[in-house]
Amino acid sequence: MNRVCDKFEDLIWEHARTGDEPPEEARRHVESCRECSRVLEDAKALSGLLAEAGRVPDAPDCRAAVMARISGETRRRAVPAWAYACAVISMAGVVAAGIVSHRPRTPVSAPFAARNVGPEPSPAPALAKKIVPQPQQVVVDSTRDVTQPTEKIKSTSVRRHHRPQRRGVRPTETVAFDGTRSKPDVGPLAPGPRPPAPNTQLPTPNPRSVAAVYVTWPEAGDSGDTSYQYVERDAQTGERTQCSVKRSGNKVEVYIESTPGGNTPPVKGSIQNESTINA
């Protein structure tokens, strides 16, 4: 069949099936085209047979079976999985916040500290008996000030994959290597700030504080290199904190990057420390 015939082919079959009169153009073409005339004859014969072949028995009633199947599926999916996940995360955040908020705030020593320290130096805190960090040269490479997390020595053994306890906790003080302590500027969860004295030149305010980091130190005499990393996200504030701690011999490197939620730019800081570990 040529392209002209293709144009009328469907009309021919439709006419054969329904008996409806084709358009005048198609009728004239069929009368003048031998091939299309044969198609029309075949279509009339086959349409009747197709109608016969297409007879089907009465349909069964499948409602009961269908409803039984989907009812079972509907019951199993009554609570979507994401709802469970959100509930678990929320509960974990609430419990952790409750635990942390009741922790005794004991002074701790920190192997690293913020670059900016407050105007209130305090005596050096007690250190873990096996570790006596020496005053060190602190180098902070950051685009913004970083309020260092409170560091607490929990034990003398390094645990890999250790997840510090931070659930929206803001440290209330920082400790420098030289033992100076200062209170950071307030963050959303910190105690309220003291009103400044009039005409007082305030130090550069610290940005949002990074949550507490708990670092454990290796056993005395353990010279193996250790490192761990973690990433945490505060479910309430959306703050994302990435921290990597690497100890190589007597050298400790800590890198912290905190990305607050929303449109606040990230806060980064890294500290290198060399400390002498006394056995």
Next chain:
Amino acid sequence: MLANSDRELVSRAQAGDLRAFDELVSVHQARVFALARRILANDEDAADVQQETFVRAWRSLSRFRQEAGFATWLHRIAVNLCLTRKRRRETAVKDSFFADSLSHSAGPTAVATLERAELAAEMRKVMAGMPAHYRVLVVLREIEGRPFEEVAQILGCSEASARTRACRARNVLRERMRPYLSDSGR
């Protein structure tokens, strides 16, 4: 476009109303079975596809957009299930309804009826031997008389593609039925 009654029932079913969906099943189950029966030529398979079509429809109901017809959407599910089933099992045509069609026929003489019935049986055999996608086109267009727009929606292709495929399917049907058309004394 969606019929008003279908639109309301679908909206309620999408909101989780099982009774609304039950009513949709009641309205559409006969056509779904007929479509599956014509493609698969087997009562049992057609009943399975009929049930599975509505179960799949329930699972996917949230993704159904009411611009297209609900029946068309259902039939698309049914056709896909039929094609999947045919690909898995190459079943011979079972003329279980052959006797039924004889008992329902009336008018022509017994001889003519028998000849007609035999031809219809041969037609079913020829259709069973056709490639599945051609068979579906013959059922949708030549037996059920659906417009090409609907055929294209069910097959998930363009209307032009549906027309082209239908043309090829008819040519295959004509060629395979050629001996019987000659014998039928046209």
